[in-house]
Amino acid sequence: MQRMLTEIRIAGFGGQGVILAAAVIGKAAAIFQGGYATMTQSFGPEARGGSSSAQVILSNEPILYPYVAQPDVLVVMSQEACTRFVPQLRPGGILITEQELVRVDQYPTGTRVYGVPATRLAEELGRKVVLNIVMVGFFGAVTKLLDRDSLRSAVADSVPPAMQKLNLEAFDKGFEYGSQLLVRLSENGDQEPVALESA
Amino acid sequence: MQRMLTEIRIAGFGGQGVILAAAVIGKAAAIFQGGYATMTQSFGPEARGGSSSAQVILSNEPILYPYVAQPDVLVVMSQEACTRFVPQLRPGGILITEQELVRVDQYPTGTRVYGVPATRLAEELGRKVVLNIVMVGFFGAVTKLLDRDSLRSAVADSVPPAMQKLNLEAFDKGFEYGSQLLVRLSENGDQEPVALESA
Numbered sequence: 001m002q003r004m005l006t007e008i009r010i011a012g013f014g015g016q017g018v019i020l021a022a023a024v025i026g027k028a029a030a031i032f033q034g035g036y037a038t039m040t041q042s043f044g045p046e047a048r049g050g051s052s053s054a055q056v057i058l059s060n061e062p063i064l065y066p067y068v069a070q071p072d073v074l075v076v077m078s079q080e081a082c083t084r085f086v087p088q089l090r091p092g093g094i095l096i097t098e099q100e101l102v103r104v105d106q107y108p109t110g111t112r113v114y115g116v117p118a119t120r121l122a123e124e125l126g127r128k129v130v131l132n133i134v135m136v137g138f139f140g141a142v143t144k145l146l147d148r149d150s151l152r153s154a155v156a157d158s159v160p161p162a163m164q165k166l167n168l169e170a171f172d173k174g175f176e177y178g179s180q181l182l183v184r185l186s187e188n189g190d191q192e193p194v195a196l197e198s199a
Numbered sequence: 200m201q202r203m204l205t206e207i208r209i210a211g212f213g214g215q216g217v218i219l220a221a222a223v224i225g226k227a228a229a230i231f232q233g234g235y236a237t238m239t240q241s242f243g244p245e246a247r248g249g250s251s252s253a254q255v256i257l258s259n260e261p262i263l264y265p266y267v268a269q270p271d272v273l274v275v276m277s278q279e280a281c282t283r284f285v286p287q288l289r290p291g292g293i294l295i296t297e298q299e300l301v302r303v304d305q306y307p308t309g310t311r312v313y314g315v316p317a318t319r320l321a322e323e324l325g326r327k328v329v330l331n332i333v334m335v336g337f338f339g340a341v342t343k344l345l346d347r348d349s350l351r352s353a354v355a356d357s358v359p360p361a362m363q364k365l366n367l368e369a370f371d372k373g374f375e376y377g378s379q380l381l382v383r384l385s386e387n388g389d390q391e392p393v394a395l396e397s398a
Contacts, residue, residue, distance in 0.1 A: 006215050019222075023240070030242030037242040040265055041222070043229030044236070193273055 004060050006145060007068040010135075011053035011085055012077030012098070017132030020158060021075070022054035024136050028146045028154035029058045038066035047123045051080060058145065073143055075135060076102055077118070096139055098131070114181060121173050130170035137174025142182060148175060205344060206267040209334075210252035210284055211276030211297070216331030219357060220274070221253035225333050227345045227353035230259045237249060237265035246347050250279060257344065272342055274334060275301055276317070297330070313341045313380060320372050329369035336373025341381060355356055 010022050019041055027039035040055045057066050076082040077098040089093045089095060092110040099115030107113065116138040122131040133155055140151045152171055159167045209221050218240055224288055225236035249341045256265050269289045275281040276297040288294060291309040298314025306312065313336040321330040339350045351370055358366045 007316045009273060023218075025244070026240070026242045031247050038239055039242070040237055040239040041225070042235075042262070042265075043225045044261060048230050049225070062243060063241070065264075065266050066241075 004058075005063075005068065006058045006073070007071045007090075008058070008073040008075065008139075008145075009071040009085055009088070010056070010075040011051070011081030012075075013187040014047070014050045014052045016052065016077050017129065018052040018077070019054050021136050022056045024057050024133070024151065024154045024158050025139070025146070026058075027157060028150040029056075031157070032150035032153045033147060035060055036062050038063050040066055048171040051078070051084075053081065053085070073139070073145070075139055077131070077135065079103065094143055096135070096142065098135065114138070114178070116174060116177055116181075118174065121177065122170060125166060125169055125173065127166055127170075130167055131168045133170040134174035134177075137171040137176075139174075139177040140171075141175045141178025159173065203257075204267065205257045205272070206270045206289075207255040207257070207272040207274065207344075208252065208270040208284055208287070209255070209274040209276075210250070213246070213249045213251045215251065215276050216328065217251040217276070218253050220331040223332070223350065223353045223357050224338070224345070225255050225257075226356060227349040230356070231349035231352045232346060234259055235261050237262050239265055250277070250283075252280065252284070263323035270342070272338070274338055276330070278302065280378065293342055295334070295341065297334065305384045308329045313337070313377070315373060315376055315380075317373065320376065321369060324365060324368055324372065326335075326365055326369075329366055332369040333373035333376075336370040336375075337377040338373075339370075340374045340377025354355050 010018050012018050022039045026039040029035045030037040038057050057063055070088055072086055072090050074089050075096040079102055081108045082104060084101045086107050089111060091108045093195045094147045095107055095111050096133050097104060097115045100117045100119060104113055118131040118134040119128060121134045122128050140146060140148055155167050155171045156164050161188045200368040209217050211217050221238045228234045229236040235258045237256050256262055262273050267288055272293045273284055273288050274295045278301055281301045281303060285306050288307050288310060290307045294306055294310050294312045296303060296314045297317045299316045301316060303312055317330040317333040318327060320333045321327050339347055341344060354366050354370045355363050
């Protein structure tokens with residue numbers, strides 16, 4: 001069996017729910033889809049300055065050394081996070097942005113860039129705080145790395161019962177936005193993303 | 200400046216708040232004490248079975264490779280976690296147990312073992328769910344790795360405002376229990392732990 005390893009970096013401000021988004025993706029892969037995942041959060045000077053970032057590694061085998069540092073997928077919810085992490089993105093990787101908070105001015109060759117107004121979509125649900133789960137839904141639709149149902153189950157499993165309905169709505173809203181974006185890109189002749197494979 | 204690296208492994212059942220405990224320790228070191236920390240959570244077959252574990256690495260320098268896998272300090276809140284992780288403990292390391300849930304029958308040479316009835320202490324506060332923060336307080340007192348105030352600030356920073364009072368009480372309860380245990384051990388002629396240093 002071929003080894004598959006996918007690195008995802010999620011970054012933004014403290015308070016945007018970066019860590020929960022990362023944990024949802026890790027859980028979806030490992031608990032609901034039979035794979036393996038690690039989630040690593042670094043605390044340091046950036047954290048003292050209010051930035052937050054997490055790395056998720058997905059694999060079809062146990063992960064012995066959870067360190068890659070060249071993300072296949074980068075999800076950024078702040079300009080600072082974008083500026084800091086885009087240079088690390090693997091050529092041909094996927095860059096996902098909160099498009100009303102982030103302006104992308106440069107990226108590695110072949111990067112596929114997808115933007116979503118996650119904060120505004122969350123506000124439409126009445127709770128800005130679920131922007132992170134909108135991002136997870138959008139991530140699911142455009143990367144196709146994980147099953148929609150696995151991600152949805154991981155969302156439900158990661159929030160308190162009283163918050164499940166809101167968070168599932170946020171997930172669905174992000175997912176639908178992403179699916180429709182792919183349809184529009186496809187109609188324009190752009191190629192849609194395929195699952196990533198790398199060693 | 201000498202490099203200092205300390206690995207802490209926290210493990211138990213899902214639902215015991217293992218990840219929050221790990222994040223509190225990482226934040227205390229990095230955000231409130233000027234150091235660096237990483238927190239890594241693995242999702243895999245164990246997570247599907249209801250186990251939960253996290254690794255925290257503390258350092259006085261940026262951590263490039265967050266992988267050591269021979270904990271200096273192991274905190275276990277379930278028998279399964281104890282059985283699984285005790286063989287990895289560094290000789291001369293510290294083993295901290297939820298003493299009413301874990302029976303320790305073997306450990307590496309020179310291990311210092313400290314038990315706390317964290318679930319019962321949490322129940323005395325009316326909320327069993329804060330047993331993880333009782334463990335963090337106890338951890339702080341017996342390891343002396345981090346300042347009490349840094350840990351306390353990290354607890355306050357990691358829970359919703361409405362839960363702060365309860366969690367700070369849980370922290371103090373665990374810390375006091377640990378401090379008193381050290382006094383009793385000292386009166387019995389046992390040596391108390393010193394800060395760990397290793398490369």
